[in-house]
Every structure is written in C-alpha cells, then in structure tokens.
Amino acid sequence: MADGAARLREAFAAAERPLLVPYMMGGFPTLGASRDVARALGAHADILEIGIAFSDPLADGPTVQAAGQVALDAGVVPDDVIALAGDVRDGPPVVLMTCLNLVMAGPPERFMRAAADAGVAGLIVSDLPCDEGDDVRAAARQAGVAMISLVAPTTTDERLADVAKVAEGFVYCVSVTGVTGGAVSVDDDLAAFVARVKRAIPLPVVVGFGVQTPEHAAAIGRFADGVVVGSQLVRAIERDGLDAAAGLAGAMAAALRGDGN
C-alpha cells in the first residue's frame, strides 16, 4: 500500500481538471445507506471526504451538525466510519474529517493504524492547528496517513509558513471566516487568498466551505486545484434523496471539466 500522501499526490497528478472532493457524513442517513452514498458520490469524486461525527463540533454549520447528530443518535462510532472507508477502498482515495478528541481517544496510534488498514489516505482534524498535536502527527506519519492542514482567510503569512512545515497531501482552504454551509462569494479576495496559500505552501490547494452550485465550483476551479462540496450534498440527500445528490455531484464534476460553459 502506497502511503497516503503519495496516493493523494497521484490523484492530483492524474486529474485533467480541478479535483472534486465531495463530503459525506459517515452514518448519515444511516450507516448502511452511507455505503450507497459513498459509492454514488465516489463515482464523481477524485477524493472522497468522509466525516466522523463528534458530539461538540466547532467548525460545522447547522446542516452538517444535524447529520452528525443523526449518526450519533444511531450509535455510530468512529470504527464504524473507518470500516465504511474500508468498504469503498476500491473507489477514489478517502480522507476522513473529524475533531481531535475522537482521534485522541483512539488513542492516536490505534486510530491511525485502523484508518491506514482501511485504506484511508488522509485525515483532516478541524480543531488541530499547525502548532499542536505532535503526537497525533507522529502517529499519522508512522501509519502512512497524510495529515491535511486547514487554513483560513484570517491565517497570516507568518502562520502559513508554519503550516507549510507540517502540511501533507493537500491544503484545505476554508473559503470563509465561518462554519460550513454558508455561501461562498467567489471574488478577487478568495482568488488572492488561494494565491497567497500557493506561494507559501508547495502543495495542491483545495477550497471548501460554502460551495453550493456548479457555477461556484467552476469559478473556484479557475484558481484552485480542487473544491470540496459538503453541506449542499448533505442537504440534497436529506431533502431530495441520493439520486439528486449524485446528480449534483455529477454536475459539479462537469462544471469543473468546463462542460456546459
């Protein structure tokens, strides 16, 4: 098994367009159904991001929080979501997204080994800034799981230099100062922010938070290496069902290819 960072690198190298990274909440709408979600979204994905629900998320907006609560209420535990990732390992590379306490409770060595054994390529920990969590990063490195760093528009250049020292796989640019699920405004500020990140960190840059339409995706794709679509897909699954969500993911992928423009 190639290490996670290498597999993510290959995904970016292989793609002929900006990458589509759909997000789904592990265990939503049910644990069984989330396998179908992973396959349906995975068909349009270059990288698939799967969330592990935490009781007290700090970066999730109402849509993702509510989906997480459904999973928690159904008794979904982190190992269930890691197993889900293992079930779809023949699809695009999987990155997990969660909060630090679930990794720490693992404890980190066990959590990372289980994730690596399930074929997980990377991990995003939304409440782990670049200057914390040496033990978690060491465990990830040992297991071959890439630790993906988040940066925000408020992140200073000085801080980006620190992120560059620990970032692996790709950099996740939070498009807005805020939680997930708002609406991004694709403007010169966002383009300048992405350019600033690219200057500081020699990794592909993916933009997420608030990407709601294929038009958003296409516009961001002009200056970023990929887009994450999360709350909008979760909302589509909840409101209109899996086919509609898969259709939206397909439309996002087409928009990133430049079709229909």
Next chain:
Amino acid sequence: MTTIAQRFGPYGGRYVPETVIPALDEFAAAYDAARDDPAFRAELAGLLRDYVGRPTPLYRAERLEAEYQAGPIYLKREDLCHTGAHKINNAIGQVLIARRMGKRRIIAETGAGQHGVATATAAALFGMECVVFMGRTDMRRQRLNVIRMNMLGAEVRPVDAGSGTLKQATSEAIRDWVTHVRDTHYVIGSAVGPAPYPEIVAELQSVIGIESRAQVMDAEGRLPGTVVACVGGGSNAIGMFRGFLGDGGVALVGVEAAGTGISSGLHGASLGEGSPGVLHGSLSYLLQTPEGQVAEAHSISAGLDYPGVGPEHSHLRDAGRVRYVSATDDEALEAFGALCRTQGIIPALESSHALAAVAREGRAWGTKGPILVCLSGRGDKDVDQAAEAMGIDG
C-alpha cells in the same frame, strides 16, 4: 510572543479551528500590553471598586459554625458583587480589553446566567452590542437571568442542541466567533477554552484570593487552614486558589457536582470521574465515552452542569496541590437551606456545593485552622428551582 501561560503541565493548549488562531494571538497581545499599562490597571481597579463593589467583605458565619460544629468559618462574599456573582470580575476586565482591541460586538456563553448577566452588564456600560448563547434548558431554569439580560439590552440566543445546557451554549458561541471573529470578542465566562483564556480569566479572578488572604490575615492573624470553592469550569475556584497556591500549608479543596450521585452516572465531576480529552479548545479532564464523545453532565446547579473543567485544575489535581471532591444535588440543597436559616444569606446553588463540603468535612478541617469558603454568588436566580426541590410553597 506572549508571556501568558499556554499550558498548565500538559493541559491547556489551543485546539481550535485555524480561523480563530489570529484572534487568540491578538487577545493575548492586547492583554499583555494592557496589564503593563498603568492607565488600564487604574481603570480596571476603579471599576472594581466603584462599580463592582470591591473589595467584597469577608464575613464570619458564626451560626453556621454552630450548625456544622466547625470553624471558624469565613465566607468570601462574592455574592455581594454587582450583578450577584464573581463573574463580573472577569467580564469587566475582558470587555475593557475588547474595547482596547477596537471590537464592537461581544458574545458570551452562559449556564446559570450569571456570566451572561455580567457580560450584558459590562457591554451596556461600554455601549457595545452583546449576544449571549444559552441552552434552552438553562433558559427555563434560570428565567430571571434571561429577563435581566434582555433588560440590559443583550440578545439571548437559545441553543436547542443536545441537553440545552452550558456545553452546547459554549459550542454555539465558538461557532459564532469563528464566523464573526474580525469584529467580535468572545468573553469566555470560566477558566476554560483555548489559551490565553484560562490564564487571563484566572488572573482577572485572582482578586478573590488576593483579597481573601489579606482579610483572613487581618481577622485571624494567620492563614486559613482550608480553602474551599465549587468547581464547574472553575473560575471562582482558581481565582480563590491563586491567592494561596504559594502557601503550602493551606489545604485547597475544589467541590464538583455529584448530581444525583456519582454511581448514578448523572453528575458533573470531570476531575473526579473523567479522563483527559479536548473540549472547547483545551486539553483537560473531561466526561467522555470510550470513543471520545463528550458526555452530558448533570447538576441541579446550571453553573456546574458542564462535562469539562479548566486546564489549570487538571494540573493542580495531578500535582496533588488541590483535592477535588464532590457534593450531590441533595447535599447542596441541604447546605443552601442551612445558610438561609442560620445566616440570612441565600447562596447560589453552585456555591452551596462548597458549603456542602464544609457540612461534611468541616469538623475535621477546623482542627487545621480557619475555613475559608468562596461564596461565589447569590441565590436569587435559584429560588424557584430550590423551592420546588425543597417543597416550599410560594
């Protein structure tokens, strides 16, 4: 780099989304500069004296001594602070810093409502916009404080998630802060959260311990043998303990909520029963499942109904400098009634937990010297709930 403590032993840290890291840096730098600025110190001291009503009295509770056959027992009367609890010491200080940083909007979380009222008060005093996040359950059981916050011009935003208590209110406040971080200062109400909050809150509350130490020396010509305070997030306790950490002979006791009994599983004893984990930005003892999901706490007292605790308390626990015990809802109600009857003081249900520890262990403590209790707040907010629990008709 800031000189403000980031960690207490292994505990503390800054486990938050990257978005708010610059705001934490800015707050630390602003506090660093303020505490070295004589003008700031004079303004804060003046407000604490003329507006808050400091120093608060130290009062010897002789009829309580007779009731508990222990003593002497001294009460540090934080309940006599403006707005009715120690929370105002921190809120005034933080809002002053926020003003120095040029922030126009203040947010806060609140459990019992005392911190919300204190923050709404400070915001009103300085003409700033204020939003207070409060769990739906707490809004019901602390209705008086909701009304007070509204009167003071604050918006109280209900939080429906989970059990509708302090944990959810804090998470929601942090999410709001992540969104509005550029123009908003988040006034955390306890010695919890990411650095630099635990240290700044402890310093702003240390006035309790510094005053108490001098007052007990004045009254008794010696230090207290035992100092006791209730611990939810732990701000009144750390503020009190800070006055005595250097006095090795003074026993320090923190009292957590045992709820309906530790064995019932419905309690708030994170130091007694929890394990280290990360909640709301810092590493500290935490009530959690084996998988790391944060458990729901339980206490009759909304201010102690929290599954985490300030990181300095975790360090003091491991170091053995403070002994942490717990008191049940029933024990707290008993102590609440005893102070009402013997001294004509209606204590907050939070502070009643500290009194309950005196009821249980005070006779043994009395042999080591005076007992000092942090009476962190008054119980006006609790009378409906206490009357119902005690079967008292209106």
